[in-house]
Amino acid sequence: MKDIMTIPRPEYPRPQMVRPEWVNLNGEWEFEIDHGKSGKERNWFNDNQKFSREINVPFCPESKLSGIAYTDFMAAVWYRRTFTIPASWNGLRILLHFGAVDYDTEVWVNGQSVGTHRGGYTPFSFDITSYIQSGTNIVTVCAEDDVRSGLQPRGKQCDSYSSWGCDYTRTTGIWQTVWLEGVPQSAYISSVKISPDLANECAHVEAKINGTCDGSWSFTATALYQHKQVGSHQAVVSGERARVTIPISDIHVWEPGRPNLYDLNLTLLKNDQKVDEVQSYFGMRSVALDGMTFKINDKSVFQRLVLDQGFYSEGIYTAPTDEDLRNDIELSMKLGFNGARLHEKVFEPRFLYWADQLGYLVWGEYANWLFDITTATGLERVLPEWMEAMERDINHPSIIGWCPFNETWDKNGTKQNDEVVRIVYKVTKQLDPTRPVIDASGFYHVSTDIFDVHDYDQNPETFKERYEPMGAGGDVHVPFPDRQKYEGQPYFVSEFGGIWWDPVAKNEKSWGYGERPRSEEEFLTRYEGLVSVLLNNPNIFGFCYTQLYDVEQETNGLYTYDRKLKFNQKVIQGINSRTAAIEKALKEEAKPSI
Template identity: 85%
Template sequence: MKETMLVPRPEYPRPQMVRPKWDNLNGQWEFEIDHGKSGKEREWFNINHKFSREITVPFCPESRLSGIAYTDFMAAVWYKREFTIPDSWNKQRILLHFGAVDYNTEVWINGQSVGKHRGGYTPFSFDITEHIGSGVNIVTVCAEDDVRSGLQPRGKQCDSYYSWGCDYTRTTGIWQTVWLECVPQTYISSLKITPDLPNECVHIEAKVNGELCNSLLIDATATYEQKRVGSQQAVISGEIAKLTIPISEVYVWEPGSPKLYDLNLALSENREKIDEVQSYFGLRSVALQGMSFKINNKSVFQRLVLDQGFYPDGIYTAPTDDDLRNDIELSIKLGFNGARLHEKVFEPRFLYWADKLGYMVWGEYPNWLFDITTATGLERVLPEWMEAMERDINHPSIIGWCPFNETWDKNGTKQNDEVVRITYNVTKQLDPSRPVIDASGFYHVSTDIFDVHDYDQNPETFKKRYEPMKAGGEAHVPFPERQKYEGQPYFVSEFGGIWWNPSATDEKSWGYGERPRSEEEFLSRYEGLVSVLLENPNIMGFCYTQLYDVEQEANGLYTYNRKLKFNENIIRDINSRVAANEKNFEVIFSSNEKLRINK
């Protein structure tokens, strides 16, 4: 493999399913912008066709780190590079992986199409074994992108030339790692891990691809700090092996105290090992009880912050793995225990660090201003949402799912409630272990949690709105003609957005409400709003907008370059006060001597 110092984003891109034989294809690729989307007609996939520019993958062409920094609309973009297969990979299968490419993608190997993928946020791969030869091979990629169509989920990518309000610079084409993987002729292709804390075990479902026979076995071994704490074996039935590993020493994953187990899976045929993958998991339970959100049966107030997942130089792509970890650590320093991963499917490496650092996150989807007035919306959202869930379901840091955010009407036409309802039902079918918010902010159809967005900047009127709930009175319900509160746990999942950046003189700067006249006024407003929510026993959590500025949106607690705007201790002390909702928590299985709750 290449020297990692020459390859951007060199770390292993799929931390929950690791194999030793892989090759990172990030770095310099040939590149071309195809404004007329005529490249396929002109056969740009031909191996002899030369592109006129170079780009640094995995950074999108809009970003400075790509070396292109072209921010106008691009109907299609093309990539090409050479690669060779190590001799040691002979007689095995070769998979070509893409972490994410926005939006409609087709891939060619040595001039032959090997497959297509639709969706800008989820991974895909192709088995290219039959298309490669010895020596130099060529991979060509075309990605078509149209954020203005209304039928392409685009998150916070701006559909006008200039970024404005809460919409930012677009991302086109490749924006996550491209890599090769060497696997046996028969191999473990996917893995689902379900923790079962009450029964002190973990359930494993492994899928196998390749030549199947009755002598295939899966051996699964769990270790904690290199000590074996459980194992199990199962025969492959069809393409699937299902097994349960009892855990002899139970340590729990919880916010701020993330205990993780290592997991080894070995596939054998006639007792000879043919494949092996490394993974990890956390034992924890998630439940809603009354007005409380419970982790391991402990009431945990959701002190969340909105994270948009944007970077000044990389746009959608963090410059380094350390930048992903740093964003979580910056949040924790201010007393937050988690985040809404807003309008974007974040990189697996971000979720890995959330797992490692004990940071709660909500898995979301980039539906901002997407048209769900007809069933076509379901066609475009549901397949990619299912791919996102499949990719991320094993992460203990994900404590809930939210497929839609602020489902605005389109041109006077209301949302199709069945699109929301069906997506909610499918989400619950795929993962019954986590709560689901159907449409954050509005308009709820079927939801486990009733959440609202409230950007009232006045602590007094803000308090008056939620005061009846303190004594069990009527809950505040925006748009009562469109949604009904049915007694679910109540979550103020967007609030604040206080506009403060004294150094921002650009007239395009934007935030919610009236800009404070001083830092003192900001802090007074912040404390007032947060206190209203912390002191209400019938509110399960909040999510403050937002962690850092993004381009013209100047309502972050940090600048876009991650520089703190305020006294860290003051913000942390406000956020860290004990919430009324969590004063009387109960520890799960307190009578079970095997269970060690890590405080």
């Protein structure tokens, strides 16, 4: 095994469920492209199979960092590497984890299939205890990928040979950390759901237990703030679940820019003897819609969001380092944004960890771009993985809303199946009643807590004419009135701008919205005009500007693809940081009468 300093992405990949016993399997793997998807027929999973290339995991083969940089379509890809189990793990159960593999995956250990997974964005794991042997072991992975099917959620991965417009280089196969974990043989904590209850000054914790537990088993959750215990509770394990409510004696709320977080120690005991222990964390914060306002901890917060696509020039879907994830958030905050729409991608957990740590608001989305939901068949592919994504991310205080669909375009003249949208909305609300849900961002709304629109009008005057009546209590702008109806929900312009600005003004391959400004001054005048329309409207609770950085040919970012700032930071920050009308009105109401 290589020294940890030479392993790419060496940090612990699951920050909300940390155990000390783990081994990172990132780094050099054998690799093969299987254009004909015939590898299984040819028994490529056998122990004696050798592949002709090497790849640097967890970077996808399309990326430079993988060492492959092959950007044509790949029907299937294969990976193979050896590993050994630490001697200190003797007697433990061995789990093999994958952060994300795109898209249909099968895994073999020592030539035996240990399981399959469908979905390109969510984690999965297999208990491989009974498949391993002493000494050297072999893990083989096959991932099949077809973004052209229309029934594989792909996000912004391009379904034509070359990237164009707002579709970018594809990601095939492994793109998040692969790792081994040692857990107790008898029973262990497999997942946890943390529900902060600010109104009652407590946190509800529900743990899922893998293993058979009788009445001699108990579960303890202990909360700490800055290393000081502020609450603890113990309960008997009931079946495969353990539920406790922890009273919090010292309340510090999590909010934008003030990321107060509590550590959480979770312990599984048998006859009061510790069997398993996991470290986690949580934030005490509430989210609520109140009239036209969006409140966090009962305070109206105007959402100054930016669209983040989650792409990297050398890693494609995968950030080169953990620091790059943090850096993207800090770059956004330096420009006066307080959050982001994590667009058309289920971002990796480490990004959400940094959002939690930095007090950054985010919307959890799914990768449905141009996915076919004209029939109920689409539900089969979307709902299981969306539920997995929610289960993985539900504890993050930075996530303040869910958005399972974005721009549900019709397919070949056939309209979306509204029941697919409605069912996914209802399931989302059932899994998490604490956050608002946008059913289909931009269009076409069926059942939604928030009415949002996408508007790429580049003229601040016509943009103003569209929304000004609403600010005065008049007509509300409703795109596609034949397909959706406004029913008094809070209003959100969740995509706008996208101003096309390429420092190389004559680059004909670049793309953006509308006509390119002729100068930086013209860009800033347009930017200020569009942003001011939304900040000045008391009946709009937030905006999301497209976008934070360029991605390949789409050059409408405030930063370049390599994260170089295009404009004067203080000017952009000043425009974004002006007091929003809705916040100003609430401050005026709060003033004591004389």
